[in-house]
Amino acid sequence: MKIRKELYFGFTLMALIIVAALAMVFSVDKMTNGHYGLLMLSLVVVAIMLGFPTAFTLMGMGMLFAFFAYHSGGQTAAGALKQTLDLMVQRAFSVMGNDVLISIPLFVFMGYLVERANLIDKLFRSLHLALARVPGSLGVATLVTCAVFATATGIVGAVVTLMGLLALPQMLRAGYDVRLSAGVITAGGCLGILIPPSVLLIVYGATAGVSVVQLYAGAFFPGIMLAGLYIVYVIVMAKLKPDWAPPLTAAQRAVPLPAGLMAIGATSDGWAPGSLISALKGRRNQSVSSGYLLGQLGIALLPAILFALVAVASYQSATRVVVEESYTELQAMGAGSNQDTSSGGGLAEPEGSGLAAPPSADAAAEPPGAGAVEEPPGAEPAGQERAAGAVAEPPAAVAAVTGAGTDAPAATTKPASTGFWIGLGVGALALAAFYAILSYARLEVFKMLLSSFFPLLVLILAVLGSIVFGLATPTEAAAVGAFGGFVLAAAYRQLTFGVVKESVFLTAKTSAMVCWLFVGSAIFSAAFALLGGQELVEQWVLGMNLTKTQFLVLSQVIIFILGWPLEWTEIIVIFMPIFIPLLDNFGVDPLFFGLLVALNLQTAFLSPPVAMSAFYLKGVAPKHVTLNQIFAGMLPFMGIQVLAIVLLYMFPGIGLWLPQVLYK
Structure with missing residues (x-):
C-alpha cells in the first residue's frame, strides 16, 4: 500500500507538470520556438520520472527539437538533419575534451577502493569507544564516521548502505530510538554531496564554468558547519531525552588490553606513561621484552613528538624574516x-x-x-x-637591513606574535590534559584510531590540501588519492583481484553515466538555446522585478522541488545551464550559488516522500524499521539543513572566506 501511495505521488507530480505544459500551450495565441523549448523541458522531466534513461532521453529530446529548430528556420530536412548531427558531434567532442571531468573516475575509484578496504568497521568501532562518554556517543560516532567516509568516497548510496549495515543494528541494540538512528545515518550519509572531494562540485564547476579548486575551498567550512550542527542536535536530544540515546554501559565501553600489557600489571584505569616508564626501569617483568615496552611508550609519546615538531616548524615560520x-x-x-x-x-x-x-x-x-x-x-x-642628511640616511638604513656596506649581520628573525604564543599555550594545555587522562584503555583506543582514522585522515588531507593550496590540480590530486586508496587497501590486506575488478567495474559504470549525462545535457542545452527557451525564461524572471534575495529564494525552492523526483546529476546538468545565465542580472556569485545548491540538494535527499537516502537505508534495515519511521527521523535533520542554508546566506563568509584568502 505504501508503494502505491508513492506511485500516486509520482503520477500526481507528473500530471501537474503535464497540466502546466498544456496550460502554457493553450494560453498563448501563437506558439513560438521558446514555448516549444519549455515544452521540451517538461517532456524531459516527465520521461525521466517514468524511468527512461536520463542521458539518452536528453540526447533524444535534444536532437529531435534541434532538428525542429533548424527545420523551422527555413532549412530543408536534409540540411536540418546534417546540422543536427554536426551539433551532436561538436557537443560530444567538447564534453570529452573537458579536463575537469578526468578527475571524476579517479575520485570514484578512490572511493570504491576505500569502501572495500573494510576501514569503516574499524573506524566506527574506534570512534564510538573514543567518544564513549559523550552524550549520544553512538550517534555522534556515526556522524563523524559518515563525514570522514563521505570525504573519502563521496558516494551517498554507499555510505548510507554501509552505515545502515554497521551502525543501525548497534544503535538499536543499545536502546536508541529508531527515528533518531535512521535520521543520523541518512543525514550523515548525505554529507558526501557537500564535503570535498564531492563529485557534485566537479559536475557543477564543469557546468557553470567555476573553478573546482575554489568550490572545494568554499565547501570546506559549510560542510564542517553542517556536520557540527548535526552533532550538536544529537547531543542536545541525548540530554533532553535520555531514553532516545541512552549512554553506553560499562561492558560496551570496555576495551580489552593486550597480553603484553597485562603481564606488567596494567589495568584499564592505570596511567599508561608512568606505568610504562616504571616497567622499563624495573626488573620484575622478564616475560615482556624491552623492545615491546619501548614500542608502547613510543606510541604513547607520539602526540608529544608530533606537537614538538609542529611547534618548532611554526616558530621558525613565525619568526623568519623574508628579505627581498x-x-x-x-x-x-x-x-x-x-x-x-x-x-x-x-x-x-x-x-x-x-x-x-x-x-x-x-x-x-x-x-x-x-x-x-x-x-x-x-x-x-x-x-x-x-x-x-636626509639623502644620506636611507642608504645607512638600508645597509643596516640588508647588511650591504656595513659589518653588522643582517636581521633574519623577528619576535613571534602574541597569537602564536597563545596558540602554543592552548596546544600545550590540551597536550597536558591528554596525558593526564591517558589510561591504558585510552591508549588502546588511540592505537585503534591510529590504524583506522589517521590513515584516512592523511589520505584526505593529502588530496584536499594539495588541491586547496594549489600544489596540484583536481585531476592530479585525484590520481594521488586513487594511489592512496591502493596503498590503504594493500596495507589492510584487502587488495585482491576481486576487489580491484569490482572497483574498476563500478568506477567505469559511474563515470560512463556522468559523461553520457554531460553529452546529453550539452545537446539538450544547445537545442534549448536554439529554440530561444533560455531567453523566454530570462524575460519571465526579469519581468517579475525580483530582488536578489527573492531570486535566490525562488531558485532554491525550484531546485528543492526538483530534488524530489530527480537525481542531483540531472538537476545540475539540465537546470543549472538555465539558472547560471541569470546570476549576472542579480549580482550573484556563481561560486556562492553553487554552495547553496549543494546544501539544497542534500535537503532534497532527505525530504519525503521521494528521499533516496530513506530507500537506501530501508533496503538494509531490519524488517521492523518502517519507511515512515525513517521519514520521521529525517525531518529534524532536513530542518537543520534549511537552517544551514539560511546561515550561509546571512553570513556568506562561511563559504567565501577561504577562497578569498587563498586565491584573491
Whole structure:
C-alpha cells in the first residue's frame, strides 16, 4: 500500500507538470520556438520520472527539437538533419575534451577502493569507544564516521548502505530510538554531496564554468558547519531525552588490553606513561621484552613528538624574516645616486635658487625685510645639511637591513606574535590534559584510531590540501588519492583481484553515466538555446522585478522541488545551464550559488516522500524499521539543513572566506 501511495505521488507530480505544459500551450495565441523549448523541458522531466534513461532521453529530446529548430528556420530536412548531427558531434567532442571531468573516475575509484578496504568497521568501532562518554556517543560516532567516509568516497548510496549495515543494528541494540538512528545515518550519509572531494562540485564547476579548486575551498567550512550542527542536535536530544540515546554501559565501553600489557600489571584505569616508564626501569617483568615496552611508550609519546615538531616548524615560520634582496638593492642604488648628486649641488641648488632669486629681483619693494631676505640664504646651509642628511640616511638604513656596506649581520628573525604564543599555550594545555587522562584503555583506543582514522585522515588531507593550496590540480590530486586508496587497501590486506575488478567495474559504470549525462545535457542545452527557451525564461524572471534575495529564494525552492523526483546529476546538468545565465542580472556569485545548491540538494535527499537516502537505508534495515519511521527521523535533520542554508546566506563568509584568502 505504501508503494502505491508513492506511485500516486509520482503520477500526481507528473500530471501537474503535464497540466502546466498544456496550460502554457493553450494560453498563448501563437506558439513560438521558446514555448516549444519549455515544452521540451517538461517532456524531459516527465520521461525521466517514468524511468527512461536520463542521458539518452536528453540526447533524444535534444536532437529531435534541434532538428525542429533548424527545420523551422527555413532549412530543408536534409540540411536540418546534417546540422543536427554536426551539433551532436561538436557537443560530444567538447564534453570529452573537458579536463575537469578526468578527475571524476579517479575520485570514484578512490572511493570504491576505500569502501572495500573494510576501514569503516574499524573506524566506527574506534570512534564510538573514543567518544564513549559523550552524550549520544553512538550517534555522534556515526556522524563523524559518515563525514570522514563521505570525504573519502563521496558516494551517498554507499555510505548510507554501509552505515545502515554497521551502525543501525548497534544503535538499536543499545536502546536508541529508531527515528533518531535512521535520521543520523541518512543525514550523515548525505554529507558526501557537500564535503570535498564531492563529485557534485566537479559536475557543477564543469557546468557553470567555476573553478573546482575554489568550490572545494568554499565547501570546506559549510560542510564542517553542517556536520557540527548535526552533532550538536544529537547531543542536545541525548540530554533532553535520555531514553532516545541512552549512554553506553560499562561492558560496551570496555576495551580489552593486550597480553603484553597485562603481564606488567596494567589495568584499564592505570596511567599508561608512568606505568610504562616504571616497567622499563624495573626488573620484575622478564616475560615482556624491552623492545615491546619501548614500542608502547613510543606510541604513547607520539602526540608529544608530533606537537614538538609542529611547534618548532611554526616558530621558525613565525619568526623568519623574508628579505627581498632585489628590492632593497634597488633602493640603495637610488639613494646613493641622489647622494652623489647632492654633493655636486644638484639637490641644494633648487632650494637655494628658489629662496635667493626673488630678493635680488624685488629688493627695492621690500626694504624692511632685508633681514628676512638674508635669513633664508643664511639658513640655506642648514637646509642643505638637512637635505644631505636626509639623502644620506636611507642608504645607512638600508645597509643596516640588508647588511650591504656595513659589518653588522643582517636581521633574519623577528619576535613571534602574541597569537602564536597563545596558540602554543592552548596546544600545550590540551597536550597536558591528554596525558593526564591517558589510561591504558585510552591508549588502546588511540592505537585503534591510529590504524583506522589517521590513515584516512592523511589520505584526505593529502588530496584536499594539495588541491586547496594549489600544489596540484583536481585531476592530479585525484590520481594521488586513487594511489592512496591502493596503498590503504594493500596495507589492510584487502587488495585482491576481486576487489580491484569490482572497483574498476563500478568506477567505469559511474563515470560512463556522468559523461553520457554531460553529452546529453550539452545537446539538450544547445537545442534549448536554439529554440530561444533560455531567453523566454530570462524575460519571465526579469519581468517579475525580483530582488536578489527573492531570486535566490525562488531558485532554491525550484531546485528543492526538483530534488524530489530527480537525481542531483540531472538537476545540475539540465537546470543549472538555465539558472547560471541569470546570476549576472542579480549580482550573484556563481561560486556562492553553487554552495547553496549543494546544501539544497542534500535537503532534497532527505525530504519525503521521494528521499533516496530513506530507500537506501530501508533496503538494509531490519524488517521492523518502517519507511515512515525513517521519514520521521529525517525531518529534524532536513530542518537543520534549511537552517544551514539560511546561515550561509546571512553570513556568506562561511563559504567565501577561504577562497578569498587563498586565491584573491
